[in-house]
Amino acid sequence: MISVICGGVGAARFLRGLQSIVDPHDITAVINTGDDVVMHGLSISPDIDTITYTLAGAIDPQRGWGLVDETWTAMANLSRFAAVRPAASRAGETWFNLGDRDLATHLYRTARLAEGASLTQVTGEIAAAWNLGVRLLPMTDERLETRVEVVGEGEISFQEYFVGRRHSVAVSSVRFAGADVAVLTGAARRSLLDAAVVVIAPSNPLVSIGPIRSLAGVDELLTARRSSVVAISPIINGAALKGPADRMLTELGYESSAVGVARLYAPICSTLVIDQLDAHLAPAIESLGMRCIVTDTIMSTPEIAADLARSTLAAAA
Ligand code: GDP
Ligand code: CA
Numbered sequence: 001m002i003s004v005i006c007g008g009v010g011a012a013r014f015l016r017g018l019q020s021i022v023d024p025h026d027i028t029a030v031i032n033t034g035d036d037v038v039m040h041g042l043s044i045s046p047d048i049d050t051i052t053y054t055l056a057g058a059i060d061p062q063r064g065w066g067l068v069d070e071t072w073t074a075m076a077n078l079s080r081f082a083a084v085r086p087a088a089s090r091a092g093e094t095w096f097n098l099g100d101r102d103l104a105t106h107l108y109r110t111a112r113l114a115e116g117a118s119l120t121q122v123t124g125e126i127a128a129a130w131n132l133g134v135r136l137l138p139m140t141d142e143r144l145e146t147r148v149e150v151v152g153e154g155e156i157s158f159q160e161y162f163v164g165r166r167h168s169v170a171v172s173s174v175r176f177a178g179a180d181v182a183v184l185t186g187a188a189r190r191s192l193l194d195a196a197v198v199v200i201a202p203s204n205p206l207v208s209i210g211p212i213r214s215l216a217g218v219d220e221l222l223t224a225r226r227s228s229v230v231a232i233s234p235i236i237n238g239a240a241l242k243g244p245a246d247r248m249l250t251e252l253g254y255e256s257s258a259v260g261v262a263r264l265y266a267p268i269c270s271t272l273v274i275d276q277l278d279a280h281l282a283p284a285i286e287s288l289g290m291r292c293i294v295t296d297t298i299m300s301t302p303e304i305a306a307d308l309a310r311s312t313l314a315a316a317a
Contacts, residue, residue: 007208
């Protein structure tokens with residue numbers, strides 16, 4: 001069994017490679033839910049959905065999120081209500097795009113949660129509906145909300161920062177509201193304990209892996225089995241491939257490089273996989289007490305993702 005600690009797009013691409021080289025039923029994904037948001041009364045889990053759609057082969061290849069062949073009729077029709085919405089109301093907001101096909105997922109999830117099902121249960125049902133072999137687990141069944149302090153503006157939700165502000169504003173701090181109450185699910189804990197190898201996917205270390213690490217016991221659990229925990233750097237040549245991870249690292253006082261990632265992960269992880277472009281950083285990473293594996297990590301094709309998964313598993317063996 002292999003357990004993968006996941007954010008969204010980078011993790012989804014890695015899992016797609018991994019499921020092509022090992023039996024998907026031997027893979028469990030423990031997924032960030034700090035980005036989850038309620039819009040129009042609908043419960044939306046962006047990282048879970050990105051992974052579900054990618055593994056199903058249904059992700060939109062251009063956008064990298066949402067479903068292929070998507071239409072936007074419901075969104076377009078919301079604009080009718082902009083003129084009548086009271087100033088204080090958030091009804092009918094259109095800054096967060098929800099495609100017509102994608103809406104079906106959120107309708108199903110919301111209805112099942114209202115019936116009393118846990119997010120773990122519903123996530124499993126949605127994965128089964130897409131015929132996935134990989135087991136998808138939310139990190140928690142409780143509410144943990146990533147909140148971002150924006151310079152000159154104050155605290156906003158992660159989606160307001162990421163989508164609403166297009167992550168183009170400077171951040172002074174990040175916190176995980178509810179982390180003191182939310183617990184890692186039993187299923188996620190067993191997966192992280194029992195797996196032969198734990199992989200930390202190439203995801204944003206602060207706002208994708210960070211929320212999972214903020215749950216009580218997670219860092220301790222990983223530290224105790226550190227020798228079989230392997231991470232893949234999401235930072236290549238000092239930059240993120242997409243998204244704000246690089247700027248966020250710098251703004252919050254970390255180094256935006258594979259070495260900065262190594263410093264964050266050294267306590268919980270024995271091996272870091274870095275890109276060829278960063279080969280010269282290997283000695284600095286090894287001086288932090290980690291093994292360093294150098295390979296191609298830009299998963300522009302499923303074949304490269306499969307090779308990266310193979311190298312990652314070999315590094316753990
Ligand atoms: P989300 O997709 O917005 O939820 O964010 P993630 O945390 O999953 O992913 C963002 C990070 O993944 C960025 O720092 C990217 O550089 C990294 N990432 C995305 N694709 C790849 C890839 O193919 N290889 C590597 N090494 N990192 C990637
Ligand atoms: Ca995310």
